Amino acid sequence: MLAGVVTLLGFIAVYGKITYEGHLVLRIIPQSENEVESVLQAQRIAEEKGYDIWHHSIGVGTPLDIRLSPEEYQEAHQGFSDLDLNHEIIINDVEAAGSSSSCGEWFDYGCYHRLEEINTWMAETAHTYSSMAEVITVSSSYEGRDIKGLKISGPGSGSSNPAIWLQGGIHAREWISPATLIYMANALLRDYTDGRRNVVRIVDGFDWYIVPVLNADGYEYTWSDDRMWRKTRSIHPTSDCVGVDPNRNWDHQWGESEGSSGAACSETYRGPKACSEPCIHGATEYLLNLSKNVTVRGFIDMHSYSQMWMTPWGYTKDVPETDFDIQDASSVAAVDAISNAGGPIYDHGTIANTIYISNGNSVDWAYGKLGVLYSAAVELPDKGQYGFLLPQDQIIRVGTETFQGLVAWATYVLEH
Structure with missing residues (x-):
């Protein structure tokens, strides 16, 4: 051991x-x-x-x-x-x-929430905004939990709008990721209803699929047992160690470079095979089926920490020959909007050149297999003062700043 x-x-x-x-x-x-x-x-x-x-x-x-x-x-x-x-x-x-202060109302956007509370919030939000939002089930977990999301569309939108996919919580301990997605989903609905022009434009222009917690088992385990847990909770017969890094388990360049581990006890264990994790297998099947009917124009996987807005590739330091400039320009639109809103400076570039090499990751799969030109991995604040333990009193600030970046990024995607 x-x-x-x-x-x-x-x-x-x-x-x-x-x-x-x-x-x-x-x-x-x-x-x-x-x-x-x-x-x-x-x-x-x-x-x-x-x-x-x-x-x-x-x-x-x-x-x-x-x-x-x-x-x-x-x-x-x-x-x-x-x-x-x-x-x-x-x-x-x-x-x-990592200690948290108590929250006020049952769903306070300035607090971290357990999975059941998040799922209840999605159901109530879909009821409140019944003309714009519905709950979707995109996958299931190893332990049998439904992995849910919100689909947000403009009132009366048809089924032909291109799609944007936002996901978070793929690494269980990165709590600011689900919290930020929840904040931004609410902001899309709130600001559309209030008539904010640039938000109306991107909600009418896209169907939004927002999955706050993709790694449901791991996320719940961070609440019940181990705040620092990162991986899934699957058990594989070849090892006594539990779990797989779900962001090394996607079926693109899986295990083909130095950016993952074949050792089951490693935090970057890629799993016994691509898509071995039910949450990843189900999500890829959902996206592949979705892409048969609509064009998926954008894909973002929210992480923490480091303040980065990154594009493919992750598995190699080579950049996409024909697409990198326009992909990076979408990142620049986002990070400039964040800093202009009084937020921190974000780095940008490809994953491998900005943070590290990682194969079998979601963004490479979305671009390389699903054909989503505007695929991005976002590392939310901070730079390390709190790391994975960002205090609750910073959630609203991060949500507000990141939403400005998201609106600018989606506007760029809409216009290009």
Whole structure:
């Protein structure tokens, strides 16, 4: 059994829920090409030991963030010293950073919500906006949960509108992703009803398919057992380790480059085969069937963290020969709108060149298999101060800023 798994089991609380009291997140940033190899070596060692890597470094100026228990930190600190690497602590206590304040009304857009509450919200929203919204079931999970979404269309729209697909929660611990999609779905409906001209235009121009939580089992597990869980909850007979990275499980370039792992205990385990995970298999079938009747013009997979708006490819650092310029221009429209609204600066470019190489990811599949020109992966705030534990009091701000980016991006797609 991996040392990291043994350590993790040592932090299971009396009631069965894992606590991260005393765990910290450290950051190493290579400042020169000479330091890059040392940082990449530290990264490889961290992966071998089963440490929880929150952010991978890909070169000068890009951070390596790792969550460590106090015992792991003592070991890692010596290793970093041997490599002559300096580090800083960006989160002192993961458990404390992840604590949430109480919410007000039953569905407060400034709070994180469990899956059942999200599904109830979708049903009530579809009832409130019955002329514009309906609940759809796009897949099912390994543990038998329905994976639901909202379809939003302009009143009286026919069935021939092109589609935009937004999904989130594919990595379970990235709670800001579902929260932002929920906020933006409500904003589309609210601002359309209020007559906001640019929102009316994109709602009338597209049918919107918004799936807040694609990895339903993993997301629920982050509430019940382990806040830092990332993968699905599937069990495979070849391993004692649970789950697959659902964003390495899509059927495009699956396992064909360095951007995933064949080791079942790895956080980037791609699974025993492409689309082995029911949530991914069901979603791809839904999208393939949808594309038989309508053109899917846009696809966004919302993640956290790092503040990036990225396009294909993820599996290679080569860029699409004919499409990259227009794809990146759509990203520029989005990130400029976010910064103009007072939000943070986002990086943009291809996935592999902006964050890291990853094969079998959703965005490559949408572009490479489904033919969606405007496919994007969005890494929401922040830059690492809170990482995956963004406080609830920042949800509305992130939702508001990201919605400005979404409107600008969709307007670009509509016009091109």
